[in-house]
Amino acid sequence: IQLTQSPSSLSASVGDRVTITCRASQAISTYLGWYQQKPGKAPKLLIYAASTLQSGVPSRFSGSGSGTDFTLTISSLQPEDIATYYCQQLNSYRPLTFGGGTKVEIK
């Protein structure tokens, strides 16, 4: 299963609504996770099962989608959200592919 993220990078202003998409090459129901990785740090799980917020993650992050098309939304971009974001398919270990990543910068 291949995952295609878009865009590969984006620049937005503080307070903007930011949307990242992830498309799977075949249907994966809601078996999708989203991660945030800041420079020099390990990734952090933000969302699993396509739309369930991991404990402790700010509510400005949300996820949606099912089947082949998924979205990660940051409702109001904050300076601490500067990072690269990855989706990962979680539909059995065949393997658990990651998307190529989306780098988010502040304009």
Next chain:
Amino acid sequence: EVQLVQSGAEVKKPGESLKISCKGSGYTFGSHWIGWVRQMPGKGLEWMGIIYPGDSDTRYSPSFQGQVTISADKSISTAYLQWSSLKASDTAIYYCARQVYGMDVWGQGTTVSVSS
């Protein structure tokens, strides 16, 4: 606190062998899958494979099958990733992570540098 602590950075020569470790604490290590992820310099995340320490059931990504070996010793709550003959292209940061609904707990990463 649930955490995974990985072994330290390694500098190796091509052809050498290597085994890095990932020690879990704060939870029942044998009851959750542990996965390994590679990140080459300046690149994205690549899922390598996964092991269930309870019975050592192991699955590999086709890209890494035969290139590495994943193992675990639940008696000491530790998972391992090993190479029998390193290549320069194995230079990367390697992360372990607990796999529940997504990879919810990550190690700090082990940097492996392979150069002649």
